[in-house]
Amino acid sequence: MKLPIYLDYHATTPVDPEVFKTMAPYFTEVFGNAASRNHEYGWTAEAAVEYARKQVADLIHASDKEIVFTSGATESNNLALQGVADMYADKGNHIITTAIEHKAVLDTCHALEKKGFKVDFAPIDETGRVKMDELAKMITDKTILVSIMFANNEIGTINPIAEIGKLCKEKGVLFHTDAVQAVGKVPVDVNAMGIDLLSMTAHKIYGPKGVGALYVRRKGPRVRLSAIVHGGGHEKGMRSGTLNVPGIVGFGKACEIAARVMPIEMPKVKALRDRLWNAIRAELDEVYLNGHPTERLPNNLNVSFAYCEGESLMMGMKELAVSSGSACTSASLEPSYVLKAIGVGEDLAHTSIRFSMGRFTTEEEVDFAAKKVVATVKKLRDLSPLYEMAKEGIDLKSVQWTAH
Numbered sequence: 001m002k003l004p005i006y007l008d009y010h011a012t013t014p015v016d017p018e019v020f021k022t023m024a025p026y027f028t029e030v031f032g033n034a035a036s037r038n039h040e041y042g043w044t045a046e047a048a049v050e051y052a053r054k055q056v057a058d059l060i061h062a063s064d065k066e067i068v069f070t071s072g073a074t075e076s077n078n079l080a081l082q083g084v085a086d087m088y089a090d091k092g093n094h095i096i097t098t099a100i101e102h103k104a105v106l107d108t109c110h111a112l113e114k115k116g117f118k119v120d121f122a123p124i125d126e127t128g129r130v131k132m133d134e135l136a137k138m139i140t141d142k143t144i145l146v147s148i149m150f151a152n153n154e155i156g157t158i159n160p161i162a163e164i165g166k167l168c169k170e171k172g173v174l175f176h177t178d179a180v181q182a183v184g185k186v187p188v189d190v191n192a193m194g195i196d197l198l199s200m201t202a203h204k205i206y207g208p209k210g211v212g213a214l215y216v217r218r219k220g221p222r223v224r225l226s227a228i229v230h231g232g233g234h235e236k237g238m239r240s241g242t243l244n245v246p247g248i249v250g251f252g253k254a255c256e257i258a259a260r261v262m263p264i265e266m267p268k269v270k271a272l273r274d275r276l277w278n279a280i281r282a283e284l285d286e287v288y289l290n291g292h293p294t295e296r297l298p299n300n301l302n303v304s305f306a307y308c309e310g311e312s313l314m315m316g317m318k319e320l321a322v323s324s325g326s327a328c329t330s331a332s333l334e335p336s337y338v339l340k341a342i343g344v345g346e347d348l349a350h351t352s353i354r355f356s357m358g359r360f361t362t363e364e365e366v367d368f369a370a371k372k373v374v375a376t377v378k379k380l381r382d383l384s385p386l387y388e389m390a391k392e393g394i395d396l397k398s399v400q401w402t403a404h
């Protein structure tokens with residue numbers, strides 16, 4: 001067992017050895033520029049890119065003509081939002097999203113607000129799912145785009161994507177979804193779900209870093225996008241720049257594997273996730289699951305451990321590579337904006353840990369992690385006067401604290 005145990009698959013995943021093997025020749029022997037039209041080197045590279053395009057499209061039931069390769073999902077989200085905003089500016093200036101999107105969506109929305117677009121946030125419930133009736137009421141004749149993530153990267157909550165797609169179709173509004181955490185883990189079908197634009201990235205599904213895609217619907221409706229990167233007209237003019245051939249080949253292979261193994265891999269990963277949660281719950285009181293109990297990614301476990309500060313928890317269990325619900329911003333320790341938005345109080349938000357497992361996680365690792373978590377929480381609580389008072393039945397809210 002290799003330490004620290006990697007339980008941070010939402011942040012990134014290792015490249016699958018089969019993916020790596022497929023990519024290898026494209027760094028050395030098959031090094032051509034896919035845009036070189038005059039010789040064999042270019043043609044072979046182009047054929048490899050087109051084969052990968054089909055593999056990526058198949059995973060989301062799209063046509064290969066609808067896949068635009070990018071440098072990753074940050075760029076895909078930027079292209080979807082900025083590309084639609086610019087192209088459809090005559091139609092309207094209103095964009096709807098949610099407060100728990102990835103920063104690549106939120107920051108792009110803020111940039112668009114500065115350019116005169118109006119961004120509204122659809123309310124979400126305490127599990128992180130968008131409230132459908134409120135969303136329906138927010139769409140106006142000025143709305144050009146709804147951007148709502150498929151599955152959240154912190155709490156794993158899965159949105160009612162097909163319902164959102166249906167609503168957007170009825171209202172004649174484009175629907176973009178950041179599906180980075182969903183593809184390869186749950187079935188994604190752009191047609192059945194009424195998705196017009198979809199962002200994905202290779203490195204969250206056992207492919208290489210620095211390559212991703214944007215799905216852009218071609219029929220019913222045909223979505224048009226203004227480019228944000230100019231020069232050479234690659235990818236039908238939507239994203240110029242020499243294609244990352246080895247990366248794209250690896251991305252394609254990763255998608256092919258994901259489609260093949262999903263039915264076997266996901267129940268296995270879910271069982272590991274549940275095993276960890278059950279072991280934690282069996283030994284500890286006052287632990288709270290964040291997110292939706294069932295409408296959740298099979299590999300996500302986000303837990304608040306009352307009376308245990310997240311950073312102390314992380315320090316106490318250095319043998320585990322996990323994420324805490326707080327982010328160190330310049331000076332202060334901010335609780336996660338996602339947990340805040342779903343109504344987790346500041347105190348509890350600071351005690352949250354995100355565990356995410358994947359293809360290479362073992363039962364042995366999960367059992368080790370569970371023991372480590374339980375021991376660390378017990379130790380911290382033994383040192384906590386607050387926990388002791390709470391256990392003695394003192395209502396902490398009634399205590400008069402002396403100000404310093």
Ligand SMILES: *Cc1c(COP(=O)(O)O)cnc(C)c1O
Pocket residue numbers: 010011071072073074075102104149151152153178180181201202204210211212
């Ligand atoms: C990781 C992630 C991204 C960013 O993808 P990159 O390819 O790393 O730029 C965007 N959205 C979500 C939900 C993510 O988890």
